[in-house]
Amino acid sequence: MKRLAALALPLSMIGMAAQARDSLGVFEAWGAFRDPATPRCYAIAKPVSAKSEGFAAVGSWPRQKIRGQVHFRLSRMRAGDAAVILNVGDRRFTLVAGQVDAWAPDARADAAIIAAMRSAGSMSVQTRDARGRGFADTYALRGAATAIDAAALGCARLR
Template sequence: MRLATLLVSVALIAAPALARDSLGMFGTWGAFSDPQAPGGPRCYAIAMAAPSTMQRDYQPYATVGTWPRQQVRGQVHFRLSRRLLPNAPITLIMSGQRYALVGGGGDAWAADKRMDAAIIAAMRSAGQMTVSARDASGRGFTNSWSLDGAATAMDAAAVGCARLR
């Protein structure tokens, strides 16, 4: 139950909105809909990164979001644990595949819709994903996420948004 409370807390911090509805907890992932979000309804699956004793500037999490009115589906976003070194590579590793992410500050995204789709497809069958980058001082760091429940949470978020068009 503690993980569920933490995920809800991260969701509240991660995405300001007027009202959020829980669509369920699935393994280490949660699914939420936000029918009154600024800019229109949205839904997302979210998970916190694995705990770490290393320095953190931010609480890291990963999301897969959908904004039906903007025709945006399956957008992958990572909030990383540290401020990023400008223009340094950000790499997602999952099931032996590497994806070059884009980002800045403490955030990273897929480079385009095609990469979003490839990452989501890999998330459905992988057990874990890890993002590696360099922090603002040039030190390397990684954040890892369990993918237990990710596929179901992503599906729940997509179904949740199908009702919010």
């Protein structure tokens, strides 16, 4: 299973376009960006709670032939044994997780998550933090489909 944790991104939506990143647009709560030097393209959003350091992203890396990979940066460090569950509309997905990052377990799950994102109004990632307290990062999905499509188009010709 090849998962990339390469989304080391600035968390401010305004500051994301700086330093070799091209803004492909901001669509409601989601932004789309291209980094031609890497190359990579991604759609990204912060949780509804703006205090959070977390983010949700859907990225593509043309050189690695990876497209539509879902990635979450959790707002808190996760307890080592805690499951990470993504709820998108009425769909539920179990994610693979590190201490602060989580991904779909495979490309098929990435595709199912993105399909669910296209028709839902919100999604939340829930787990327990290092102190054992449950928490959830919630994301508005207005603009997500357009941002995901813009990012995919932004990388269509990059190699």
